[in-house]
Amino acid sequence: MSSSPVRRLNIDNINPHVRAAKYAVRGELAVKSEEFRAALIGGGAGLPFDEVISANIGNPQQLDQKPLTFFRQVLSLLENPVLLEHKDVLLNQLDYKSDVIERAEWLLSKVGSVGAYSASNGVPAIRQSIADFLERRDGFPANQADIYLSAGASSGVNTLLHVICADEKSGILVPIPQYPLYTASLSLLNAHCVPYLLDEAKNWGTDVATIKAAHQKAKSDGIDTRAIVIINPGNPTGASLTEEDIRAVLEFSREEKLAVLADEVYQTNVFVGEFISFKRVLRELQQQNPDGKYDGVELASLHSVSKGMVGECGHRGGYFELVNFDPEVQAEIYKFVSIMLCAPVIGQCLVELMVNPPKKGQPSHELYQKEYSAIFEGLRERATALHKAFEQMEGVECATPQGSMYLFPTIKLPPKAAEAAAKEGRTPDEFYCMRLLEATGVCLVPGSGFGQKDGSLHFRTTFLAPGTEWVGSIVKFHSDFMEQYR
């Protein structure tokens, strides 16, 4: 009876920049893995595995990482402040310590209700807590007025790129491989991603000569490059930058007049060496150069509750700090965030807990420390086990785990595999990851989702999933795959 409906919106007339955006972390493979998961719940799907392992995304608590007790006890009181009328029950029967109660009362005194909007840039007292943390971490003062709470770091990146990119000539230097939030956001903004390769041979460090060349090429293409993104520790690479690398990037940024966006969300996920913040190095350079030549180097540094030992990504909490920014530009950033009203207030409270955890001597400290260390050690152990497995695999090379939550091995696949992939209209790494998912239920992200040097192939896996069975299933799949396409 009814003809096919005539709609206003179709794939050919909606925003072409949305259409152009790619976001592989939650792309085709992730969608297929969710279909498998649903099929397994449904029962007899005839799949050759019993479980889907989502190693495609850094989602710690989906993979059985337990939340930190202190944090969640405080949050439960913020959600239901009536519980604070029963302190004896909390203390004597429910294992809440006095510092949990004190923190909840303090936060409530500053926040009012977690159900109320806060100031657009976040609760002032929480911004002050972050400033205090930054001062302890870096040895330089921080100003709460330069701190903006955000719904995870992603929303902070979205804000900053929106303000920085002015038109279709604007460009941002982005590391390759990179977390695809950057390329996707730049696609949406119709601005240029100016890619610069990280150096796999030097543990995925930054190479200023490479960055310079990328910048020069963009300039000659008429691109107005405005900022450089650095992800440190690296995603997907896991690398930690040295102080020397950071200085070199800041020096380059000063010379070329680029703002620096330092994505530092993995700052506590460091196994080798130590985390060094861009802020500290920049302030040191400012101190060492009283002529003020570094005073115009703008730095935005992002952090989040999603990663680290906190792993509370579902709460969408994060912040960014602006250093050396023009006050008029900051006012526009403030207006931009105000349009979305404010970051989730319970997530803001979680940021406060992250930057101000129980101190030595406080009643919750011992358990907090124990839980925190166990998560840290667990991640290190799983990273090491996974790395060991990769070392056994033919044609796979993987740098020693250094940090973050990922390994990003190189894979060399036989030409026949590339041919079979081409027949499906896929890149070889996509083809490999798709076959792996179908055979084992393990979901990885192909290297092409992050960008990789021409001719090289990689995949990214988190090392969050517990157990070793899934690692074994990757090893077996890989050996079968190599046999099949040899």
Next chain:
Amino acid sequence: MSSSPVRRLNIDNINPHVRAAKYAVRGELAVKSEEFRAALIGGGAGLPFDEVISANIGNPQQLDQKPLTFFRQVLSLLENPVLLEHKDVLLNQLDYKSDVIERAEWLLSKVGSVGAYSASNGVPAIRQSIADFLERRDGFPANQADIYLSAGASSGVNTLLHVICADEKSGILVPIPQYPLYTASLSLLNAHCVPYLLDEAKNWGTDVATIKAAHQKAKSDGIDTRAIVIINPGNPTGASLTEEDIRAVLEFSREEKLAVLADEVYQTNVFVGEFISFKRVLRELQQQNPDGKYDGVELASLHSVSKGMVGECGHRGGYFELVNFDPEVQAEIYKFVSIMLCAPVIGQCLVELMVNPPKKGQPSHELYQKEYSAIFEGLRERATALHKAFEQMEGVECATPQGSMYLFPTIKLPPKAAEAAAKEGRTPDEFYCMRLLEATGVCLVPGSGFGQKDGSLHFRTTFLAPGTEWVGSIVKFHSDFMEQYR
């Protein structure tokens, strides 16, 4: 020693569309009111008032609206599931009912941890719960796959406008007065706001002839209008549309091939008449027209936990439902939301509680109902009291409160006031609201922040603030102001 720093980014080279965006709800007046609040906390500010009343923003829990007990009890268990190991304590000592515990256990079984990312479009079971609610509300089935959880309705609007607007020719019909999220988002996207006036004489209803004229004018200006925004119940107007108005808008949208964005976040804040959803009327039209001529009318309907008797705006929870959308367009919407990963999971759970509150006969029902009704009645009483005060004020006219959380009276100010305003570079309504804030601590939003018919002046006030003293202070200020500028 140091010269003025040379920065990369300044007000003249950042994104001009960010600069152009206006968002008066959190603009100059709001910022000034926060300065006054800080000054009052600081002590002797010499201000002529003791308290700042934020009547500029619908932020119920900032103004002492208590959260609903059932909701917050469940959330406390979601944040700290360890509490579920102490059911006897919860039940016997902390006043938690068995349905609170059951709901928390059910949600946890579906969500896993509230600290984990969910699917990009939201937890499937929560989407199903919303679909069930929509079916009960409208009498027509809803599909969970068409529902997208969002961080408040604002983030849903942001998503939809991003996908719908293709380029600088794209336009969206927006009611005037409107909630400035729409004009601000369209500024950011460099798309056109195509304004259509609501009819103040007909209780701020929609007038299709006016909409048609606005649409025609845009067409002749070369604007490619793609959708129409309806805010029902109205913000800032408080009006509830009749079924007749809704039908007329849908009929117009069909004729002109426009998608409909129905902002229905105030759907439970209705004092006069009843809320009628666009979805129900559209489905009825589809049913009554088996030739399928309405099957291509796309509708996106938005809702949120921020308003109504829930008032949990700080949690940033919301959703939108897509009706009659092209599946390929929906896939792009899915990708767009996936770039920001997912809506806050605790906010998603709150959406579930909102759409599926305790039912009659369940242990928490009585208290829930009592609290819910008390909030509803409180809002109605305060709206009435405020309305009564406005009726006494010279040159002020205000429609009977119908719904939402706002009154939007017309004010007629003496010419001298307009002259004084012009001297300050302000519109007369901005000038009035600024003087009011300075004299009384009451923060309103001038009508120009929402748009108003040329030559008319208004202000918007929420009726959330408790007590009547602040209302009295507005009356007194108004009388003094009129005297001064007569």
